Amino acid sequence: TLLVVPFALHALRALLPARTAVLGTLALLIVPFLPLAVSTPQALANTFALVVVLALLARDVPTAALAAGAALVSQPMTGIIAAAIVVATLAWRWFRVASIAVAIIGAAAIPLAFAIASHVVPQIDVRVVFDPGSAAGRLTGAMRDALTFTAVDFSTADVLAIARLLLPLFWIALAIIGMLARPSLQPDDNRSLFRAKWRTGNDVLGIGPCIALVAAALVAATVTIPTQLGEEQSQFPLRLIQLAALLAMPLAGIGLGTFLDRMRGTLPQLATAVAFAVAATFTLLLAYPRDDAQARSGLWSVSASDMVAVRAIAADARDAPYVVLANQMLGAAAIQEFGFRPSHLVCTDPSPQSQIPDFAKATSGMCNLKSEILSFPLPAGGPIARYFWEFVTAATPSREPVDAAMNLVGANRAYVIIHDYWRNAARLAEQTAAIADGELASLPHLRLFRFERARITPSPQ
Known part of the structure; x- marks a missing residue:
């Protein structure tokens, strides 16, 4: 997270007044932290992908390209998404149909990469078959499990299970506020690399999350790994959904900065500060391994x-x-x-x-x-x-x-x-x-x- 702080501030400052940009940077405190915190190539690639989006918004194309390359080396699945974001964003300046085509190709390249890998490396046991019915069944099961709570051995620590459901809603709400706030930004051509008309809903801020979400749907509907447990079959779509949430950080930052900047009155400000502190605390705690009545985690360190x-x-x-x-x-x-x-x-x-x-x-x-x-x-x-x-x-x-x-x-x-x-x-x-x-x-x-x-x-x- 510390790596992306200067990029986030620089990117938001390119779109917002200084005070609003600084307040918007606080969104990093409630960004889905687990995909960045685990010491794995996936977490490193997620960090680079977030840098890609922030660098593009700050008009720093060379840094965005380097970060996309680093993500591709760290974890190819995330790297493909990052590279597609760079190409699609640049294409948006001249020909939006081409940009949309690049975004679709980038999303479709993920299941295609799984198919190629299974043929090139026979030891990789991956099956790529279009089966939306199984994907829908796994999605329904995952939603049922997420919304099911057990009262057996329930403790105060299990409140994290509730927070895990509420925090994404909070994040989505901030992104929606950011989308609604964009018409009032309207940066001039000297401050916007892409000369984006913020009145439209289909601009560069939505490219990254859209590519990741479409890729998640395609992977869920086509990719099966027989060597994994049934409950683990959704891990790759889940990684892409987490990536989409990370790539929505600029929108959430705009939403948070706009909301806090317009907050007036001591009592509302105090209530907002307390709510934000609680959300940030839960975000941090959810990055740690869990073993409560609602979830099992294997993310313990070597002891x-x-x-x-x-x-x-x-x-x-x-x-x-x-x-x-x-x-x-x-x-x-x-x-x-x-x-x-x-x-x-x-x-x-x-x-x-x-x-x-x-x-x-x-x-x-x-x-x-x-x-x-x-x-x-x-x-x-x-x-x-x-x-x-x-x-x-x-x-x-x-x-x-x-x-x-x-x-x-x-x-x-x-x-x-x-x-x-x-x-x-x-x-x-x-x-x-x-x-x-x-x-x-x-x-x-x-x-x-x-x-x-x-x-x-x-x-x-």
Whole structure:
């Protein structure tokens, strides 16, 4: 956020009086913070995309082009959107039909990129099929889940779940105020790179959000990733919706600046200040991992406990092959400690010999497509991670996901780790202890269980 503050102030100052522009910059305090806060290429690309929009509004085309290139390198999906914004915005000056065409092509390029990637890199399991019915079903389910609250184990911290629903409405309201306020701006040609006639509703401020929203709809209707859990299928459309919200920051800034600048009276100003402070606080808190009665988050950082756990597993397993079912941050700790080892060779090519375990197919010459996977739960959408979430989200944990993970890699031993930062950690740990073959003692802030079984010795059929 600090990176975009000067760009935001400069861009708003190009459109608004100084006082209104400064007040509008406060919109950064309630900008959807999570897509910028996580230390991932996606968050970095989102930051660059926001810089693209702000630089264009400030008439700084070279900076916008550089930021679009940086976004493309950081995360191609966001980078394509950023590049389309630059081209479409510049085309708006001369030929608006061309600008609209560029925007449509930019949005359509996202599912096309998924299709190309799945053919160029066979290991990427992505299916691009137009299926709006499934997309509508996932959208309906997501809306139902978002609007459903449980009274079981409800605490004051769960107020964040309510704030998570209200803050987007607040953001949209500010953007609408910004759209309504634009007719009064009417910058002269010397201050506006694009000579925009702010009386029209289809100008440069709406290009970015529109491209991102159309791309989100197309991805939701066409892209399916079989290796992901059902609840994770919407993550790419959700990322694009979050990007659209970020790209609406100039509109929200105009709306907030205009609203605050026209505020008169001590009591209304005090009430507005309190409401804004509460909204900014909730925005910041929502950027942190959540594990309340309404939501589960896996965005915890690697801890000293994770490092202790991976060392304990290595010491206990010695030279025996094993697989670990845990939160993905344990995988990050393992990479830091051991590198990309231990790993297992598995078959990723569909085979009619479905009764033969993947590891056996990979080592017996019956598989055309092989890949290595870590013993730990990385990547987040990989099979080991999916088995872990299947284990912990079941009403009653069973050995089936653990056995499936061992069968996948051909290991006799598996470890399941329950961190104490999960709200239901105590109950889940006791249920796991009842079906595990053993437990490693004296580990801080987590419980580590061992599962074993006889060696698999399949015979081809």
